Amino acid sequence: xxxxxxxxxxxxxxxxxxxxxxxxxxETGARKDPxxxxxxxxHHITDLTFLNNGEPVMxxxxxTAVAKDPYFSFSFGGAKAGDTLTVQWVDNLGQSDSLxxxxx
Amino acid sequence: MHIGRRLFLKGTVxxxxxxxxxxxxxAAVWPASAFGATDASNAMKxxxxxxxxxxxxxxxxxxxxxxxxxxxxxxxIKTSLKNVESVSIVVExxxxxxxxxxxxxPGTRPNVACRIKMGETSPVMAVVKTPEGxxxxxxxxxxxxxxxxx
Numbered sequence: 170x171x172x173x174x175x176x177x178x179x180x181x182x183x184x185x186x187x188x189x190x191x192x193x194x195x196e197t198g199a200r201k202d203p204x205x206x207x208x209x210x211x212h213h214i215t216d217l218t219f220l221n222n223g224e225p226v227m228x229x230x231x232x233t234a235v236a237k238d239p240y241f242s243f244s245f246g247g248a249k250a251g252d253t254l255t256v257q258w259v260d261n262l263g264q265s266d267s268l269x270x271x272x273x
Numbered sequence: 274m275h276i277g278r279r280l281f282l283k284g285t286v287x288x289x290x291x292x293x294x295x296x297x298x299x300a301a302v303w304p305a306s307a308f309g310a311t312d313a314s315n316a317m318k319x320x321x322x323x324x325x326x327x328x329x330x331x332x333x334x335x336x337x338x339x340x341x342x343x344x345x346x347x348x349x350i351k352t353s354l355k356n357v358e359s360v361s362i363v364v365e366x367x368x369x370x371x372x373x374x375x376x377x378x379p380g381t382r383p384n385v386a387c388r389i390k391m392g393e394t395s396p397v398m399a400v401v402k403t404p405e406g407x408x409x410x411x412x413x414x415x416x417x418x419x420x421x422x423x
């Protein structure tokens with residue numbers, strides 16, 4: 170299945186500026202289904218990790234208060250063309266997704 | 274059950290990657306009690322061991338004055354404080370105030386942006402953790418349509 174993660178990296182010298190968007194409902198667990206009136210169970214990313222060549226460059230712990238289809242941006246140093254950036258997340262239902270991209 | 278070679282290989286690679294994470298990160302768990310806390314003070318005590326922070330002019334908190342849509346509120350946090358370990362966002366009036374926490378490895382800039390949900394008008398506080406302690410900056414964000422869905 171294709172990844173639902175998009176990532177863009179801009180390399181300036183050894184600084185990598187990362188922008189990432191991932192599709193995820195991020196349900197809070199408080200919302201009611203308009204048809205059934207039942208609460209839609211919480212379903213949200215809990216841990217998101219960005220690794221450069223296997224070394225963590227950012228770890229994000231998310232609650233249900235992170236907006237749907239989370240967007241994140243940050244920068245890290247010590248990067249160079251040819252590095253492999255891995256983005257991976259797990260959610261509260263045990264689902265996960267990951268994406269690798271080579272910096273250029 | 275036939276899971277297919279592709280899925281199996283992908284799972285193996287994912288597992289291999291996860292297993293190469295440094296011990297400290299693998300061992301660190303999602304801070305459930307902090308995220309589950311229903312007031313800001315308890316959320317901070319659960320996450321940091323204290324709810325006391327020092328106001329800092331070295332933290333730049335970007336947040337809209339008025340968030341038309343509480344379901345998507347863009348927040349940016351930048352700081353010139355040194356050796357930042359984590360940057361967290363606490364939304365005082367949210368049903369569960371601790372919204373997110375960025376754990377910052379050395380070499381990564383303490384400069385993050387994300388989008389959060391806000392249930393109603395509330396102060397939004399950026400909490401920056403360094404070896405010197407906890408520092409914070411806060412902004413009031415007005416919300417016209419709440420985004421928590423409850």
